[in-house]
Amino acid sequence: MTDPQVGMLMLGLFIFIIMLGFPIAFTLIAMGVGFGYYAYFTPGQDISANRIFTLLVQKTFEVTSNDVLTAVPLFLFMGYVVERANILDRLFRSLQIAAKHVPGSLAVATLATCAMFATATGIVGAVVTLMGLLAFPAMLRAGYDVRLSAGVVCAGGCLGILIPPSILLIVYAATAGISAVKLYAAAMIPGFMLASFYVVYVVGRAVLNPALCPRLPPEETNVPLGEMLRALATSFLPLALLIVSVLGAILFGLATPSEAAGAGALAALILSVAYGAFNFQMLKESVFLTARATAMVCFLFIGSWTFSSVFALLGGQGVIERMFLAMNLSSTQFLILTQIIIFLLGWPLEWTEIIVIFVPIFLPLLDTFKVDPIFFGILVALNTQTAFNTPPVAMAAFYLKGVAPPHVSLADIFKGALPFVFMVFLAMALVYIFPGLALWLPDYLYTPR
Secondary structure, rough: HHHHHHHHHHHHHHHHHOOOOOOOOHHHHHHHHHHHHHHHHOOOOOOOOOHHHHHHHHHHHHHHHHOHHHHHHHHHHHHHHHOOOOOHHHHHHHHHHHHOOOOOOHHHHHHHHHHHHHHOOOOOOHHHHHHHHHHHHHHHOOOOHHHHHHHHHHHEEEHHHOOOOOOHHHHHHHHHHHHHHHHHHHHHHHHHHHOOOHHHHHHHHHHOHHHHHOOOOHHHHHHOOOHHHHHHHHHHHHHHHHHEEEEEHHHHHOOOOHHHHHHHHHHHHHHHHHOOOOHHHHHHHHHHHHHHHHHHHHHHHHHHHHHHHHHHHHHHHHHHHHHHOOOOOOOHHHHHHHHHHHHHOOOOOOHHHHHHHHHHHHHHHHOOOOOOOOHHHHHHHHHHHHHHHOOOOHHHHHHHEEEEEEEEOHHHHHHHHHHHHHHHHHHHHHHHHHHHHHEEEEEEEEOOO
């Protein structure tokens, strides 16, 4: 076999092994070292002198010393602390009261709470599970349609993938070697546009068919103005200030993402103290969960960069590039094909594996097809949201099913989430047709004049 054929065998074998359920990070490292030993093998060389071991150490050092990735554990810690600060139920209640005159007020309040909480935490599973315990039963008790309620929780819980400070965007920036700050700016308009689509959809369905979202009884909505403002001031305002401060510091160049994440983590601790939720057990759990998630990301990066280096050395990357070039694709066709591949990969894989393993295969082709890597990253961030809500492996649906009442079937959750998936596709189409939705803000903020 030629080296390029070995490279393609390496890729195919990797996909086959992860389909069997083996841990992805360690599979990447093992295959990178195994095939790398073949790629760097020199007859008569001592076993330990093979250069693949030097490459593995080098890639490990690069990951652990990467300034961009430093923001990942800090944002994760901020999210886990906020999650445990006993703010979610207050936030949902205050937004529910504030939206009492809006059709489908409970669903709108759920989306607003999901958007804020997902933005603050960036942890899809936590947001969907907590909202599944808090908002989903409240909507069902109020007589809301089961499918619509399930779709609202699942879709709203995934908004943190796109809306900054998104962990996905940090990981993509480190993978693509581009500015995380510009990527955050590029995600602002598409992120809030998608959230607006969700709200308009829910309100529209509530207006057209009021039976789907019955109005709440007066005893739940007749709250004095002063009490409503006090509820917003003690729940919505602190979290909003935390998010705006962190994002503002990043977008306006007052702090790097890592510095802003560190300040946000400290502010989250102060917030937990203010809400009376701070204790040693909460801190211990937050640190443990942060360390576990960070270790997963770091091992994925080490394995991915080692695997990719060996894959390129064997000529596998060249085979893929020649394959795409032989198709004689236009930029539009290239984008559509890559997004279809990423959409399909979202069924068996988490977004972390897609970003650090498969997106780097497409990155070298962006220059050839004249695609801006920031623009491509926003499309990928939008696309990966569909993976959480698209059967057969819709993780958001499974998170919700785990906490939903027994009579709520997985089929109902799937059917409720699908309309929101189509809205993601609409948002992707609009971003492609009007690239300024993603590129105007970073160009305006960071292009010298």
